[in-house]
Amino acid sequence: MRLRALLETDALGLRLLGGQDELDRTVRGVMTTDLRDPSRYLSGGELVLTGLAWRRDASDSEPFVRILAGAGVAGLAAGEAELGDIPADLVEACDHHRLPLFAVHETVAFATITEHVVRQVSGERAGDLAAVVDRHRRLMTSGPAGGGPEVVLDLLTSDLDLRAWVLAPTGRQIAGAGTPLPGPLGATLAGHHLAATRTGRRAPHRAAVAGTTYSLFPIRNAGRGAVPASRDVRESVLSDWLLAVEADASDWPAARLDLLQGVTQLIAVERDRREAARTVRRRLAQEVLELVQAGAAPAEIAARLRVAAPVLLPGLGVAPQWQVVVARVDWTAADATAPGGVPGDIAGGPVAQALLEEILVDPAVSGPDSADRIAVAHTGEEAIALVPLPAGPAPLPDTVGDATDTDADADTGLPADGDGAVRETGTGAPAAAGTGTGAGTGAGAKPGTGAAPAAASQDPALHADALLAAVREPLSAGLADDGRLTLGVSAAVHSAEGLRGALEEARHARRVAAARPGRVCAAGHHELASHVLLLPFVPDDVRRAFTARLLDPLRDYDRRHRAELIETLEAFLDCDGSWTRCAARLHLHVNTLRYRVGRIEQLTGRDLSRLEDKLDFFLALRMS
Numbered sequence: 001m002r003l004r005a006l007l008e009t010d011a012l013g014l015r016l017l018g019g020q021d022e023l024d025r026t027v028r029g030v031m032t033t034d035l036r037d038p039s040r041y042l043s044g045g046e047l048v049l050t051g052l053a054w055r056r057d058a059s060d061s062e063p064f065v066r067i068l069a070g071a072g073v074a075g076l077a078a079g080e081a082e083l084g085d086i087p088a089d090l091v092e093a094c095d096h097h098r099l100p101l102f103a104v105h106e107t108v109a110f111a112t113i114t115e116h117v118v119r120q121v122s123g124e125r126a127g128d129l130a131a132v133v134d135r136h137r138r139l140m141t142s143g144p145a146g147g148g149p150e151v152v153l154d155l156l157t158s159d160l161d162l163r164a165w166v167l168a169p170t171g172r173q174i175a176g177a178g179t180p181l182p183g184p185l186g187a188t189l190a191g192h193h194l195a196a197t198r199t200g201r202r203a204p205h206r207a208a209v210a211g212t213t214y215s216l217f218p219i220r221n222a223g224r225g226a227v228p229a230s231r232d233v234r235e236s237v238l239s240d241w242l243l244a245v246e247a248d249a250s251d252w253p254a255a256r257l258d259l260l261q262g263v264t265q266l267i268a269v270e271r272d273r274r275e276a277a278r279t280v281r282r283r284l285a286q287e288v289l290e291l292v293q294a295g296a297a298p299a300e301i302a303a304r305l306r307v308a309a310p311v312l313l314p315g316l317g318v319a320p321q322w323q324v325v326v327a328r329v330d331w332t333a334a335d336a337t338a339p340g341g342v343p344g345d346i347a348g349g350p351v352a353q354a355l356l357e358e359i360l361v362d363p364a365v366s367g368p369d370s371a372d373r374i375a376v377a378h379t380g381e382e383a384i385a386l387v388p389l390p391a392g393p394a395p396l397p398d399t400v401g402d403a404t405d406t407d408a409d410a411d412t413g414l415p416a417d418g419d420g421a422v423r424e425t426g427t428g429a430p431a432a433a434g435t436g437t438g439a440g441t442g443a444g445a446k447p448g449t450g451a452a453p454a455a456a457s458q459d460p461a462l463h464a465d466a467l468l469a470a471v472r473e474p475l476s477a478g479l480a481d482d483g484r485l486t487l488g489v490s491a492a493v494h495s496a497e498g499l500r501g502a503l504e505e506a507r508h509a510r511r512v513a514a515a516r517p518g519r520v521c522a523a524g525h526h527e528l529a530s531h532v533l534l535l536p537f538v539p540d541d542v543r544r545a546f547t548a549r550l551l552d553p554l555r556d557y558d559r560r561h562r563a564e565l566i567e568t569l570e571a572f573l574d575c576d577g578s579w580t581r582c583a584a585r586l587h588l589h590v591n592t593l594r595y596r597v598g599r600i601e602q603l604t605g606r607d608l609s610r611l612e613d614k615l616d617f618f619l620a621l622r623m624s
Contacts, residue, residue: 001027002119003075003100006047011117013108015075017091019100025074029258030117030265032110036060038065044072047117049110051079055361058089059399065093075100111269118262147268156263161469163246166267167221167357169194169238169478169612170471182243185472189214193242194478197233204249204260216242216248219264232332235346237479239354241271278357283312284308285375285386292500293379295357301496312375323462325385326492326506326551327356328514332482352383355475355485359467360385384503389460389492395409429466464489464509464524476519486513543623551621553603565603568596572608573618 004023006014015025031038035364036052042469048068055061068076077097078086094101149166152529155179156162165176171187173180181189192207193216206214208335219241243264249257280442288304309320329352353376360374376385464487468475475485488510490502505525513523570587572593575582583593597608606613 001118003027003047005120006102006113006117008118009589010111011108012113013105014113015103015105017101017103018095019098022075022098025100027074027117027120029261030114032269036064039067039071042068042071042073046073047113048073048076049104049113050076051110052058052082052087052090055083055087055090058087061087061090061093062096062464065090065097065099066125069097069099073099077102077104079104079110081106090452098204114265114269118265138482143259149270150177150616152263152266153177155343156373165244167193167242167244167354168361169474170358171474172358172361173473174241183470185209186244187470189216190242190319190474191477192216193218193244194237195480197237197240198478198480199235204245204257206248206250208319212246213248215245215247217245217260217264218242222617234483235351236328237353238475239358241267243267247405280313281375282353282377284311285377285384287385288375288499289377289379289384289503292503295500298496301499305499308375308386309388320388321461321492321494322502323387323389323492324499324502325356325360325387325462325467325487325508326503326510327352327359327383327385327485328381328510329355329479330381348381349378349383351379352485353378356385356487357560359487360387360462360469370598376459382507384506387462390508406592461492462489464513464522464527468520468522472520479519483519484514486510488513489522489524491525546621547624550604550606551624554600557603563596563599565596565600568593569600570621572597573621577608579612595599 003025006012007023008014026045027047029043029047030049031041032049033041035041035050038048038052054064062443065076076094078090078101080086080103091101093099105111124530137423153164153166153175156164156178165181166174167181167186167190168174169190171183171185171190173183173186185562188209189207192209192214193205196205197218203216204220207216209215216384220236243260245260249260275516284304284307288301288308291301291304305322307458329346329348331346355375357374361377374385374387376383378384391516464544467487467489479485488506488508490506490509493499493502505528508528509523509525512527513521516523551566554569557563558565571585572582575585579590579593583590586593588596601607606616606617608614
């Protein structure tokens with residue numbers, strides 16, 4: 001279509017401010033942006049729509065227009081809702097670069113212009129598909145009648161015989177037509193997409209899985225939260241949606257590829273709408289977090305929680321339990337020679353926030369409903385989620401604790417031994433019988449999912465390993481060889497008094513996860529009970545000095561006499577100091593064992609009958 005055709009459509013409310021002689025330019029697409037440098041997302045021929053949020057002062061207009069003109073866009077349309085009249089400096093810059101400039105009346109939504117341009121352009125390039133694009137207008141309709149992305153995908157199936165799904169970066173299905181995409185397949189496709197994006201390959205990406213070929217189209221955020229072209233691609237790779245089409249697009253004509261690109265633009269509008277809806281929940285989480293970190297009175301925190309509960313758990317009659325989840329994404333320095341890599345720091349907090357919002361959604365549940373019950377804030381490099389849990393059954397007392405313990409320790413704010421907080425085993429499975437089967441099997445149902453196992457009624461809490469079981473594969477591909485995701489989960493708390501302790505507990509658990517190898521690691525609150533897990537945090541120089549003082553005399557003696565004192569020490573400690581069991585394990589006479597232990601004590605000056613010396617040897621062996 002031609003630019004002048006836009007002026008002839010009264011419904012678009014466009015007013016020409018400059019570029020009368022350039023109205024015969026061809027429009028090949030449309031893009032909405034408030035980025036200061038949107039060049040990454042431009043391929044030429046677009047009508048660029050902007051709300052002018054990028055403009056801080058008059059000096060910003062010239063570089064912005066220069067970037068657009070250099071990218072070969074067809075024209076620029078600026079909204080009047082933000083500043084009223086279009087600034088004169090922008091008009092002057094467009095005149096200088098011979099870029100047609102339109103003013104968009106404040107009553108006209110950019111979505112209306114986007115839909116019109118996509119419909120017209122696709123109709124001209126592929127007449128047989130024009131009806132499909134025309135019917136996509138329903139996607140832009142707010143409310144239940146709009147249908148969301150499913151409308152577009154249904155039309156692709158019915159009119160073009162294309163099966164397609166919208167996937168999150170974790171592989172979770174957000175929308176689809178017909179048969180749902182199996183969870184493992186979605187994760188595999190998302191992994192292919194993320195890996196291809198990290199290597200700088202041009203989309204659509206081709207993936208062959210189990211004999212079926214899929215084409216993967218990125219659905220990029222072009223709103224205010226988008227990553228500028230001059231920044232590192234790693235800032236957005238873990239948050240962008242993708243469109244997976246069951247077809248090989250490598251031999252498609254340009255008209256069909258253009259249509260699919262138009263479809264991704266329409267879905268991106270819907271995604272931006274959902275992102276805007278998250279701001280309320282993010283603000284609630286930020287307010288509670290600031291109160292907790294500032295040491296506010298429990299009554300004040302409780303009041304904010306009462307405000308948050310109806311938003312996050314609508315219809316809930318009683319105050320819920322709460323869990324805190326802390327996540328962090330760390331990147332090494334980018335390689336400026338690699339595709340998409342530029343040097344510079346990467347803001348990890350927003351990346352972790354978007355990623356944690358997705359991770360906390362049950363991967364078995366499609367659509368946005370369960371995500372509406374998650375509140376995530378970010379501070380510095382951390383993302384912190386405040387997760388409400390429906391009130392579970394009455395807690396059972398610990399077998400070794402006092403059944404009269406209260407919900408939170410008055411001094412620390414942490415859950416006390418008998419508080420009924422979820423107890424987990426070392427594998428992420430709940431310790432209580434009948435409460436789940438472990439990581440990756442649905443153990444630990446997530447709030448609001450509606451698809452939990454039977455155990456969910458007994459154990460609604462989140463479990464660290466289960467959170468990452470379904471998303472480890474795609475996220476590892478997106479993190480590649482220079483990124484890490486670490487995550488910590490607190491126990492459930494029942495009151496505002498326990499929330500500060502839960503935050504610290506989740507942070508400590510994340511540090512435990514960070515000490516482990518691997519790209520994607522998590523730890524739960526139960527893992528903080530063992531001092532062994534604190535060993536990775538001992539500085540290397542302290543570790544070397546401690547182990548050398550205790551173990552080097554034994555190693556030297558073993559080298560000279562082949563006495564196996566180190567092996568004897570390990571077995572003796574493992575047998576809890578039992579002479580009989582240790583001798584039987586080592587196939588020694590008890591007197592021989594006593595001689596070796598005596599030699600160990602002589603060489604080190606320690607007494608293995610003392611608990612303190614046993615503990616020192618145990619730690620030294622673990623750190624060596």
